[in-house]
Amino acid sequence: MQTEELIKETAKNVFFQKGHLRATTQEIADEAGVNRALIHYYFRSRNQLFDTVLQETMSELMGRIIGVFKSEATFKQKICSFIDLFITSQYPYLQTFIVTEMVKDPEKMKLFHPKDLDEVLTSFRKQLAVEVRKGTIAPVSMEQLIVNIMSLGSYPYLAKPIIQTVFILDDQAYENFLKERKNLIYRSIFNEDIQEE
Amino acid sequence: MQTEELIKETAKNVFFQKGHLRATTQEIADEAGVNRALIHYYFRSRNQLFDTVLQETMSELMGRIIGVFKSEATFKQKICSFIDLFITSQYPYLQTFIVTEMVKDPEKMKLFHPKDLDEVLTSFRKQLAVEVRKGTIAPVSMEQLIVNIMSLGSYPYLAKPIIQTVFILDDQAYENFLKERKNLIYRSIFNEDIQEE
Amino acid sequence: MQTEELIKETAKNVFFQKGHLRATTQEIADEAGVNRALIHYYFRSRNQLFDTVLQETMSELMGRIIGVFKSEATFKQKICSFIDLFITSQYPYLQTFIVTEMVKDPEKMKLFHPKDLDEVLTSFRKQLAVEVRKGTIAPVSMEQLIVNIMSLGSYPYLAKPIIQTVFILDDQAYENFLKERKNLIYRSIFNEDIQEE
Amino acid sequence: MQTEELIKETAKNVFFQKGHLRATTQEIADEAGVNRALIHYYFRSRNQLFDTVLQETMSELMGRIIGVFKSEATFKQKICSFIDLFITSQYPYLQTFIVTEMVKDPEKMKLFHPKDLDEVLTSFRKQLAVEVRKGTIAPVSMEQLIVNIMSLGSYPYLAKPIIQTVFILDDQAYENFLKERKNLIYRSIFNEDIQEE
DNA sequence: TATGAATGAGTGTTCATTCAT
DNA sequence: GATGAATGAACACTCATTCAT
Numbered sequence: 001m002q003t004e005e006l007i008k009e010t011a012k013n014v015f016f017q018k019g020h021l022r023a024t025t026q027e028i029a030d031e032a033g034v035n036r037a038l039i040h041y042y043f044r045s046r047n048q049l050f051d052t053v054l055q056e057t058m059s060e061l062m063g064r065i066i067g068v069f070k071s072e073a074t075f076k077q078k079i080c081s082f083i084d085l086f087i088t089s090q091y092p093y094l095q096t097f098i099v100t101e102m103v104k105d106p107e108k109m110k111l112f113h114p115k116d117l118d119e120v121l122t123s124f125r126k127q128l129a130v131e132v133r134k135g136t137i138a139p140v141s142m143e144q145l146i147v148n149i150m151s152l153g154s155y156p157y158l159a160k161p162i163i164q165t166v167f168i169l170d171d172q173a174y175e176n177f178l179k180e181r182k183n184l185i186y187r188s189i190f191n192e193d194i195q196e197e
Numbered sequence: 198m199q200t201e202e203l204i205k206e207t208a209k210n211v212f213f214q215k216g217h218l219r220a221t222t223q224e225i226a227d228e229a230g231v232n233r234a235l236i237h238y239y240f241r242s243r244n245q246l247f248d249t250v251l252q253e254t255m256s257e258l259m260g261r262i263i264g265v266f267k268s269e270a271t272f273k274q275k276i277c278s279f280i281d282l283f284i285t286s287q288y289p290y291l292q293t294f295i296v297t298e299m300v301k302d303p304e305k306m307k308l309f310h311p312k313d314l315d316e317v318l319t320s321f322r323k324q325l326a327v328e329v330r331k332g333t334i335a336p337v338s339m340e341q342l343i344v345n346i347m348s349l350g351s352y353p354y355l356a357k358p359i360i361q362t363v364f365i366l367d368d369q370a371y372e373n374f375l376k377e378r379k380n381l382i383y384r385s386i387f388n389e390d391i392q393e394e
Numbered sequence: 395m396q397t398e399e400l401i402k403e404t405a406k407n408v409f410f411q412k413g414h415l416r417a418t419t420q421e422i423a424d425e426a427g428v429n430r431a432l433i434h435y436y437f438r439s440r441n442q443l444f445d446t447v448l449q450e451t452m453s454e455l456m457g458r459i460i461g462v463f464k465s466e467a468t469f470k471q472k473i474c475s476f477i478d479l480f481i482t483s484q485y486p487y488l489q490t491f492i493v494t495e496m497v498k499d500p501e502k503m504k505l506f507h508p509k510d511l512d513e514v515l516t517s518f519r520k521q522l523a524v525e526v527r528k529g530t531i532a533p534v535s536m537e538q539l540i541v542n543i544m545s546l547g548s549y550p551y552l553a554k555p556i557i558q559t560v561f562i563l564d565d566q567a568y569e570n571f572l573k574e575r576k577n578l579i580y581r582s583i584f585n586e587d588i589q590e591e
Numbered sequence: 592m593q594t595e596e597l598i599k600e601t602a603k604n605v606f607f608q609k610g611h612l613r614a615t616t617q618e619i620a621d622e623a624g625v626n627r628a629l630i631h632y633y634f635r636s637r638n639q640l641f642d643t644v645l646q647e648t649m650s651e652l653m654g655r656i657i658g659v660f661k662s663e664a665t666f667k668q669k670i671c672s673f674i675d676l677f678i679t680s681q682y683p684y685l686q687t688f689i690v691t692e693m694v695k696d697p698e699k700m701k702l703f704h705p706k707d708l709d710e711v712l713t714s715f716r717k718q719l720a721v722e723v724r725k726g727t728i729a730p731v732s733m734e735q736l737i738v739n740i741m742s743l744g745s746y747p748y749l750a751k752p753i754i755q756t757v758f759i760l761d762d763q764a765y766e767n768f769l770k771e772r773k774n775l776i777y778r779s780i781f782n783e784d785i786q787e788e
Numbered sequence: 789t790a791t792g793a794a795t796g797a798g799t800g801t802t803c804a805t806t807c808a809t
Numbered sequence: 810g811a812t813g814a815a816t817g818a819a820c821a822c823t824c825a826t827t828c829a830t
Contacts, residue, residue, distance in 0.1 A: 003814075019300035022219060025800065035816050040801060042814095047800095093300075095356055099293050102358040103216040109362040117363065143364050143374065144381055147353055150360075155348035158355060159292060161299035163347075165306040166314065167340050177340060184341055188385055200789080222825065232791050234827085243825060397810080413694040416613065419804065429812050431806085440804060487694075489750055493687050496752040497610035503756040511757065537758050537768060538775055541747055544754075549742035552749060553686055555693035557741075559700040560708065561734050571734060578735055582779055594793075616821065626795050631822060633793095638821095 004042045007032050011053045016091030058112040069120045075131050083185050086153030152185045201239045204229050208250045213288030255309040266317045272328050280382050283350030292351055349382045398436045401426050405447045410485030452506040463514045469525050477579050480547030489548055546579045595633045598623050602644045607682030649703040660711045666722050674776050677744030687749055743776045
C-alpha cells in the first residue's frame with residue numbers, strides 16, 4: 001500500500017514540481033525506483049494516474065484556499081495567508097499543467113469545484129464590501145482582487161525562465177527577487193506594509 | 198520558399214494560438230496542407246522547427262517590448278502600451294510553451310536576450326526613478342514593476358480554466374472580466390484611471 | 395485439494411463450453427473465484443493447465459467413444475449412440491480448440507490415443523463388414539463411416555455463425571434445425587428412420 | 592501499392608492457410624519481410640487488417656458459392672461443384688477462424704451476407720423441389736442438404752489432427768483418405784457414382 | 789521541390805509468472 | 810494453502826526521421 005503512495009507522490013513531484021508534464025510512465029517508474037508495470041497494476045492506466053494525482057492535488061489546493069477564507073482571522077490576515085498560498089506553492093507547475101491539459105478537455109475542470117466554495121466566497125464577498133466601505137481597501141470586485149493576488153504570486157514562478165533572461169538574474173538573485181514580493185503584493189492592496197507580530 | 202514560411206506560420210499558430218504544444222509533425226503538416234516529409238526537408242528535425250519558430254516569436258515579442266520603451270512617449274503612455282502587450286497577446290500560449298519547454302533546457306532562453314535590451318532597460322530605470330521622485334508612482338524597483346504588469350496581464354490567460362472554475366464564469370463572462378483589467382492594472386500603478394484622448 | 399478440481403472444471407467450461415479459447419489466467423481465476431497465483435501454485439504454468447485440462451477432456455471423450463463401441467448393443471444402436479456423442483457434445487468448442495492448438499504442435503495429439511482404442515476399432519470394423527454383407531448398410535470403410543458421422547454431427551456446431559448468416563436463422567430457428575439432424579444422419583446411413591422403443 | 596497487397600496476402604496465408612489465427616503483427620511482418628510499422632502504415636491497426644482480410648476472403652468465398660448456384664449447370668453438376676468448393680478449400684482454417692472470432696462478436700458475420708444470396712438460394716430451393724419430385728434425390732430441405740455437404744467436405748480438414756490420431760494415419764494416408772471422399776459424398780446424396788465425362 | 793514508402797526507437801498496456809509473507 | 814505485490818517479456822501502436830524517386 002505504501003508503494004501506491006510512493007508512485008503517486010513521485011508522479012506529483014515529476015508533474016508539478018519538476019514540471020515534466022509529458023513525463024512517460026517509464027520516467028515516473030524510474031524516478032520511483034519501481035517497475036513500469038506496477039504503475040498499471042495500481043492505476044490501470046497512465047491517464048488514471050494523471051487523473052488521480054490531479055484530483056488529489058487540486059483537492060488539497062482547494063482545501064487550503066477554503067481554509068484561509070473560512071478562518072476566524074481578520075480581513076488583512078486572510079489576504080496575507082492567501083498571498084502565502086500562491087507565493088510558496090508546493091507545486092509550481094500545477095497551474096501550467098492544468099492550462100496545457102485543459103486545452104484538450106476543459107470540462108474536466110468542473111470536477112474540481114468543491115461544494116462549499118461558493119458559500120465561502122459569498123461570505124468573503126460580503127466581508128470585502130464591508131472593508132471597502134471602511135476604506136481599508138480601494139474599491140474592487142472580489143474576483144479581480146483574488147485574481148490579482150494569484151497573478152502577482154504565481155506568475156513569477158511560471159515565467160521564471162523569461163524573467164531571469166530579461167533581467168539577467170542568476171538563481172540566487174531570483175530567489176531574493178521573489179522574497180521581496182510578498183510585502184510588495186500586500187502593499188499593492190493596502191498601501192501599507194505587513195504588520196508582523 | 199513560400200512553403201517554408203507557410204510551415205513556420207502554421208506551426209506558430211498551432212503551438213502558440215491553439216495551444217497544441219505537443220503537436221506532431223503530422224498535425225502541423227495537415228494544418229498547412231503539405232507533406233509531412235517537407236517539414237524535415239526545410240527544418241531537418243522537429244526540434245529545429247520548434248527552435249526556429251520559438252526564436253522568431255521571441256524576437257518579435259522582444260522587438261515590441263523594446264519598441265515600447267524606446268519610444269518618445271510619456272512614462273504613463275509607455276506603461277499603458279506595455280500593459281497592452283501582455284493583455285492582448287497574439288499568442289496566448291507562448292508563455293506556457295516557454296515555461297514547459299525551458300524546464301528541459303533552461304540554457305536555451307539565453308538565446309533570446311537581445312543586445313539592445315540592456316541599454317533600453319537602463320534608460321527606463323532612470324525614467325522610473327524620475328517619476329518616483331515626482332510622486333507619479335509609488336517607490337518600486339523597475340524589475341518588480343515590470344513583473345507586476347506582466348503578472349497581472351498574462352496570468353489570467355494562463356490560468357483561465359482555473360479561474361473560470363472557481364468563479365463559475367462562462368466564456369462571455371470571462372471575456373468581460375478580462376476587459377475590465379486593463380484599467381484596473383493601470384490604476385494599481387498610478388491610483389488613477391487611464392486618460393484617453 | 396478441491397480447489398485444484400475447481401480450477402480445472404472452471405477452465406474446462408471457460409475453454410470448451412464458452413469457447414473462450416484465449417482466456418487469460420485472470421479470467422479463469424475470476425470465474426473460479428480464486429487468486430490468480432493459485433493457478434500457478436497448482437499447475438505451474440498456464441500451458442500446463444491447458445494440457446491437463448485438454449488431456450482430461452480428451453480422455454473422457456475417448457472413454458465415451460470406446461464405451462459405445464464396447465457395449466453389447468446392436469450395430470444400429472451403436473451408431474445411434476455414436477451420433478449422440480457428437481450431436482450433443484458437452485463441450486461444443488473442444489474440437490475448435492484442438493484444431494487451433496494443434497496447429498502449433500501436432501505431435502501433442504499422439505498423447506490422446508488410448509491403448510484399447512485399436513482393438514475396439516478392429517472389432518467394430520469386423521462388425522461393420524458383417525452388416526455390409528447383410529445389406530444393412532451400403533459398403534463403406536469404417537474410417538469413412540465414422541468421419542461422416544462426426545462431420546455431420548459436429549460441423550453444424552463449429553460453423554454455427556456461418557450457417558446462421560447464410561440462411562438467416564435466429565437462435566431458435568437454429569435450435570430446431572439442429573434437432574432434425576439426428577434422424578437425418580441416421581437415415582443417411584441406413585435409409586430408414588430411427589426405431590424408438 | 593504492391594507492398595500493401597503483399598501484406599494482405601501474407602496475412603491471409605498466415606491466418607487461413609497456416610492456421611495461425613492469433614498471429615501477431617510481428618509474425619506477419621516477418622513472414623512478409625517488411626517492417627512491423629508498415630502494417631500500421633497501410634492498415635492503421637491490426638484489427639483493420641483482420642477485418643479487411645476477412646472481408647475479402649469471405650467475399651471471394653461467397654462469390655464462388657453464388658457462382659456455383661447461378662450457373663446454367665444441371666442439378667447434379669451444381670452439387671458436384673459445391674462439393675469441390677469445400678473439399679479443396681484454399682484456406683483450410685478460414686472456417687475455424689470465423690468460428691473462434693465470431694464467438695466474441697457474432698454480429699460481425701452479418702456483414703458477409705451478400706445481397707443476391709437470398710434469391711440464388713430461393714431459386715435453388717425450387718430446383719431442389721423439382722429433383723425431389725423426380726426422384727433424383729431423397730426428400731430433404733435445402734438447408735440440411737447444403738449443411739450436409741459442407742459438413743462432409745470441411746470437417747475432415749478442421750479435425751485432421753483428431754482423425755489422424757484416432758485412426759493412426761500419417762499425412763500420406765490421410766491424403767488418400769481425403770481423395771476418396773468426393774465420390775463418397777456424392778454417393779451419399781444420389782446413391783450413384785459421379786459421372787465423369 | 790515535393791512525396792509516398794519505409795524504418796527504428798519508444799509508448800502505454802497486458803500478461804504469465806515469481807516471490808515474500 | 811493462499812494472496813498481494815512485483816517483474817520481464819511481449820504486444821499493438823505512434824512518431825520523427827530517412828530514402829528513393
